[in-house]
Every structure is written in C-alpha cells, then in structure tokens.
Amino acid sequence: MAEKIICVVGPTACGKTTLGVLLAKRLGGEVVSADSMQIYRGMTIGTAAPTASEMDGVPHHMIAVADPEESWSAARYAQTAIPIVDDILRRGKRPILVGGTGLWLDAVVQGREFAGGAAGGQVRRELQARLEAEGIGPLLEELRQVDPAAAARLHPADEKRILRALEVYRETGETITAHNEKTRNLPPRYDAVWIGLRFADRADLRQLIDRRVDAMVEAGLLEEVRTLLDRGLPRDATALQAIGYKEFLGVLEGEITVDQAVAEVKLRSRQYAKRQLTWLRRNPDIHWIEWEKERDFGRALQLSTEILRTHGLG
RNA sequence: GGGGGAAUUCCAGAGCGGUCAAAUGGGGCAGACUGUAAAUCUGUUGUCACUGACUUCGGUGGUUCGAAUCCACCUUCCCCCA
Numbered sequence: 001m002a003e004k005i006i007c008v009v010g011p012t013a014c015g016k017t018t019l020g021v022l023l024a025k026r027l028g029g030e031v032v033s034a035d036s037m038q039i040y041r042g043m044t045i046g047t048a049a050p051t052a053s054e055m056d057g058v059p060h061h062m063i064a065v066a067d068p069e070e071s072w073s074a075a076r077y078a079q080t081a082i083p084i085v086d087d088i089l090r091r092g093k094r095p096i097l098v099g100g101t102g103l104w105l106d107a108v109v110q111g112r113e114f115a116g117g118a119a120g121g122q123v124r125r126e127l128q129a130r131l132e133a134e135g136i137g138p139l140l141e142e143l144r145q146v147d148p149a150a151a152a153r154l155h156p157a158d159e160k161r162i163l164r165a166l167e168v169y170r171e172t173g174e175t176i177t178a179h180n181e182k183t184r185n186l187p188p189r190y191d192a193v194w195i196g197l198r199f200a201d202r203a204d205l206r207q208l209i210d211r212r213v214d215a216m217v218e219a220g221l222l223e224e225v226r227t228l229l230d231r232g233l234p235r236d237a238t239a240l241q242a243i244g245y246k247e248f249l250g251v252l253e254g255e256i257t258v259d260q261a262v263a264e265v266k267l268r269s270r271q272y273a274k275r276q277l278t279w280l281r282r283n284p285d286i287h288w289i290e291w292e293k294e295r296d297f298g299r300a301l302q303l304s305t306e307i308l309r310t311h312g313l314g
Numbered sequence: 315g316g317g318g319g320a321a322u323u324c325c326a327g328a329g330c331g332g333u334c335a336a337a338u339g340g341g342g343c344a345g346a347c348u349g350u351a352a353a354u355c356u357g358u359u360g361u362c363a364c365u366g367a368c369u370u371c372g373g374u375g376g377u378u379c380g381a382a383u384c385c386a387c388c389u390u391c392c393c394c395c396a
Binding site for chain 1: 343345347354356
C-alpha cells in the first residue's frame, strides 16, 4: 500500500505556499517544493520563493538547492525528491508537496519513470544540429520509420518532442511510445491527497498577480537578475527561462524599459497561470478550494482539514 | 487660414471593385504535454437555426450587376505650410 502524502497545487499566486505551511504545522509535516524555478539559488524574489519567516519553522525541501547554471529536469527532480519524501515518511512526518510545476508533481507521485537520454547529451546535440541544418522534415520522417505511432501523434511543428522521441529510441533502442505504454499504468508511487487552490473568478487572480509583480520589482527583482549575471550565469541558462528573469534581463541589456518589462511579466504570468490550470484540470483527484475575491486561509485550512480527514489524514 | 494623409473585426495592421467575415501578428478562449515544463506545441476567435444564412470595415448619401475597396459631403485624428 502506497504511503499517503499531500499535494497542494494551483496556479501561480494562489496561495500554495501559505496553505502548505499551515497544513504542515497542523499535521507535523514537511514541505517538499515542486517548483521548477524555486529550485535554483539566488532567485527568491522573482520566483516568490518562501522566506524564512514565511516558512515559519516548517522544514522546506527542494528550494534553492541548485546552482542556477545547472539545468534541472523533471526526471532529475524526481530522482532527488523521492528519497526526500521517503525519508520524511520514515521519520513519521507527513510530506506535503507544494508546487506549480505539474509535470514535476506527477513525476514524483506517479509510478512512471522517464525514458533515457537527456537534454545536454551527445545524441540530443546531434539531433539539434541536424534540425538546424535540415529542418524538421527528415527527422520526422526518420521517426516515422522507427516509431510511427509517435510520428502520427506529434504535431509536425512540435520539434522538441520529435527530437526527444528520436533521442529515446537512439539512446535506449526502445521507442518512446513503447516506453510510455509500459510505464503509463504502473501504480502510483504514493497515495496522494490533492488539494487545489484557485479563484472562482480569474480576474481576481489577475489582480493578485499584478500586485505581486509590482511587489517583486519593489523588492529588487532587477538587482536579483543583475546579481545572477554578475556571477557569470549564461543567458541561455534554464533558470533564466523563468518569467520575470528573462524580461528583466532585457531591461539590463537596454532592450526594454522597466515599465515594459513589468507589463510583460504580468502578461506572461497570467498566461502561465492559465496553462497551469489547463494541466491541473485533467487531474480528477484534485479537491478544489475556490477563493471568492480574497484569499481566506482560515477557511482554506478548515476545508483542507476536512478533505484530509475523509482520506484518513488529520 | 492653406495643403496633404488617415479612419478596418478586442489591439496593431494588411486589403484598394467581385475569389472578403476580411491576410498577418498580438491578446483572449480552449487544448496538448513524461529528462529545458515559469519551457514547448496545437486549435479557435462577428452572429446564428453554422457544408448555409445574416450583420460588419468612422457616418450619411451616391456610382455599379456587385464596394472595406470608387465619388460627394460630414465627423474625428495626424502631418506640413501659415
């Protein structure tokens, strides 16, 4: 029987961090972050990573544990986070996964494994070079030869996944389609109770995002980005894909003004929130707590407690 | 005061007599997604009784078989001269 863990999910700025801490305190739990950007060090302001006071004494894992120059993936995250979750359980505490990166959450909770190969690998670089030289056509044709199902499923414009599919075959001798079929129905690694936070009206989320972005800028987002660059972080680092960072990079390089960057960050953030919601919507196990206008954490904690109780927790 | 230019679907911006409900981009909405996922990719975006019909391209009137596209006047905006 898989062990019980809690997952707190939702779009950016919906209050996951706060609820996670409240639940941890009530249940004697520890937070394991599932955030693809908070994982990097030196990116606290722009990723809205919890501060020491926000953590309120609750142990947090997987936040600021990676060098921004490193390129973390969902697979690497899972490899690192799963042992941590297990350790928390072994110590008789409750793991609480808190995060907005849907794939990363699923990578821990589900029993699936990622196929071989990786972004920085030799095979991938070869494929990338071929893509640049020949275009996607020949690569898609090659995929059609070895894995017709994947070739049919993937949109011809989806270069990233076409490359990945070829890479898996080259690296492992097994097609990604076969790998997926093999692992898709494995039992979940944990018995997760999913709690989702969202606003009943998206306009309220937007307002909150706007305010938060303004606060980030006031808190020194520009300086944070400058510091990262001063330490030699290359412009193409995965960490700099983070919303807020890439835009303010543009400010430092004199391409756009601060006002333009702020507007851009707000826009990208709400688009991101939308994508997060799309990902989460297909998870039927999520128990949604809806905010009306303002976030009421007292009520959310109460509702969460009831949800957890029905799942034998609390 | 005189001369010139422009007004297009949520925004920007094509279109310059029929093949235009109107290119393209942005935004919105919806979706996908398993080793870059805060990334990447897709669909859709006037209305409806939706393989067809109806109402649109600043306003009014006109030319024409037919107009977003031509003409007149009006309104607004921009530029130049004064």
